[in-house]
Amino acid sequence: MMNGTETETEDGTKRSRSLLRFAAPQVFYPIAGRLAPWFAWLAAGLCVAGLWIGFFVAPTDFQQGEVYRVIFIHVPAAWMSMFIYLIMAFWAAVGLVMNTRLSFMMAQALAPTGAMFCFVSLWTGALWGRPTWGTYWVWDARLTSQLLLLFLYLGFIALTQAIEDSRRSDRAGAIIALVGAVNVPIIYFSVQWWNTLHQGASVSLTRAPSMASTMLVGMLLMALAAWAYTFAVSFWRVRSLILERERHTEWVAAELDEQEARA
Amino acid sequence: MKPRSKRLMLLGSAVALLVAAVALVLSAFQQNLVFFHTPSEVAEGKAPVGRAFRIGGMVEEGSIRREADGLTVRFAITDTAKIIPVSYRGSLPDLFQEGKGAVVQGTLAPDGLFHASEVLAKHDENYMPVEAQYAIDQAHKAAQTVQQ
Amino acid sequence: MQWTSWSAFWDMGGAGPFVWGSYAVTAVLVALELFFVLRRRKETVRRLSRLRRVVPSAIEPGGAVKERIE
Numbered sequence: 001m002m003n004g005t006e007t008e009t010e011d012g013t014k015r016s017r018s019l020l021r022f023a024a025p026q027v028f029y030p031i032a033g034r035l036a037p038w039f040a041w042l043a044a045g046l047c048v049a050g051l052w053i054g055f056f057v058a059p060t061d062f063q064q065g066e067v068y069r070v071i072f073i074h075v076p077a078a079w080m081s082m083f084i085y086l087i088m089a090f091w092a093a094v095g096l097v098m099n100t101r102l103s104f105m106m107a108q109a110l111a112p113t114g115a116m117f118c119f120v121s122l123w124t125g126a127l128w129g130r131p132t133w134g135t136y137w138v139w140d141a142r143l144t145s146q147l148l149l150l151f152l153y154l155g156f157i158a159l160t161q162a163i164e165d166s167r168r169s170d171r172a173g174a175i176i177a178l179v180g181a182v183n184v185p186i187i188y189f190s191v192q193w194w195n196t197l198h199q200g201a202s203v204s205l206t207r208a209p210s211m212a213s214t215m216l217v218g219m220l221l222m223a224l225a226a227w228a229y230t231f232a233v234s235f236w237r238v239r240s241l242i243l244e245r246e247r248h249t250e251w252v253a254a255e256l257d258e259q260e261a262r263a
Numbered sequence: 264m265k266p267r268s269k270r271l272m273l274l275g276s277a278v279a280l281l282v283a284a285v286a287l288v289l290s291a292f293q294q295n296l297v298f299f300h301t302p303s304e305v306a307e308g309k310a311p312v313g314r315a316f317r318i319g320g321m322v323e324e325g326s327i328r329r330e331a332d333g334l335t336v337r338f339a340i341t342d343t344a345k346i347i348p349v350s351y352r353g354s355l356p357d358l359f360q361e362g363k364g365a366v367v368q369g370t371l372a373p374d375g376l377f378h379a380s381e382v383l384a385k386h387d388e389n390y391m392p393v394e395a396q397y398a399i400d401q402a403h404k405a406a407q408t409v410q411q
Numbered sequence: 412m413q414w415t416s417w418s419a420f421w422d423m424g425g426a427g428p429f430v431w432g433s434y435a436v437t438a439v440l441v442a443l444e445l446f447f448v449l450r451r452r453k454e455t456v457r458r459l460s461r462l463r464r465v466v467p468s469a470i471e472p473g474g475a476v477k478e479r480i481e
Contacts, residue, residue, distance in 0.1 A: 059392035059394075059413060060392065060424070062391055062392065063358060064358065065424040066425075067423065067429055069423065070430055070433045074433070097271045098267065123437075124436075127428075128429065128433070131356075133356060134359070138298065182281060182282060182285045194298065195299050195300070196298050197299075197366055197385055199385065200387075202388040210387075210390070212390060212395065215390050215391075233445065236452060237448050239452060240448075240451045243455050243456065
């Protein structure tokens with residue numbers, strides 16, 4: 001404990017000059033508060049644009065008809081559920097190496113949103129699978145590894161909530177985040193590595209997308225909306241976490257005074 | 264060594280070990296992760312004997328026909344190298360079509376006929392307007408006429 | 412635009428329940444998450460303010476922070 005405090009004071013001088021100064025909770029708290037509403041409005045705007053294109057501009061698909069329109073939430077949600085887990089693992093690694101408390105808080109602020117997107121991808125996938133494949137669910141490598149991702153999210157949330165001591169819960173959560181990150185490339189490449197019922201990727205970095213351009217634009221707008229939404233919600237959530245964790249500091253006392261005066 | 268670089272080293276080696284362990288486990292379970300076998304694998308005798316398994320491939324063009332009872336459907340599934348005849352009683356998914364992907368679950372009879380208990384359609388990752396598909400079909404036809 | 416009427420739009424070529432079932436559940440989950448996140452912030456501020464009045468030692472600078480605040 002003493003060791004950790006010493007390292008932090010030792011870094012204090014460097015922090016003011018580098019990017020690391022944002023790692024100080026009292027610096028990040030107001031920034032997150034100012035940025036979150038902008039991201040929320042951006043998400044709303046992108047979502048309206050994406051849905052408009054998805055439902056009124058994008059044409060009917062040649063083999064699936066109208067049911068393919070589930071893609072405008074299914075794919076962005078699935079992408080987001082994988083990205084968020086990688087970002088959580090990144091913050092967990094940063095937290096373990098640099099001993100920055102804010103990194104662990106960011107990881108914990110992201111987990112519920114990642115779990116939500118993961119569930120959405122499974123739910124919409126099931127509703128999409130019934131009319132196209134002829135089944136809600138199969139235990140192929142893609143679907144099974146995505147279900148495992150949901151359990152990893154829930155395990156992370158349960159574990160970090162269950163351990164009282166915040167330093168220990170941060171570390172335990174970080175281990176799940178890092179170990180579970182191995183599952184993300186497995187989900188992504190499962191359709192290439194094994195025979196799966198799930199089709200391959202329509203959009204990838206290595207080749208031209210196999211989608212009509214208006215369909216693609218609608219899907220990408222929805223993906224950007226999901227990004228902006230994730231920023232907004234995780235910033236709001238991390239602000240509550242910061243207040244709780246830093247409640248013994250002067251600046252939180254000042255913030256609480258200000259909030260009371262405003263109310 | 265600074266404590267920070269030491270932690271980074273430890274973390275890095277732990278992650279490397281973990282990745283290696285997962286790679287080993289995955290290669291060991293390779294067989295169980297296979298959702299379906301291809302007709303070629305079945306022909307080579309790689310499919311499990313005596314229990315239900317799945318075959319995935321393309322529904323052979325012109326192979327779908329209904330039996331006299333109106334419920335049983337016969338078709339053939341192919342990976343362009345080998346062909347497996349399939350018999351199935353039940354309703355088919357909307358996307359089940361000749362020339363399209365399908366996955367059938369069931370057992371292989373000694374006479375080589377696959378008795379399916381479940382038929383799933385496997386669609387590809389292409390999404391395009393109906394008109395575009397029509398244009399592609401026309402282009403295909405034109406190309407075939409030229410070849411002939 | 413490919414919709415000739417609103418009923419055609421809601422029908423989604425016969426796949427209405429699947430398409431709208433996907434969108435409805437997603438919308439409800441997003442709304443719930445926003446609601447809980449914003450409520451959590453209000454509650455945190457209120458709870459910490461009360462705690463500071465009732466048990467100043469739980470929150471004072473450098474004080475032992477033993478209570479788990481939910």
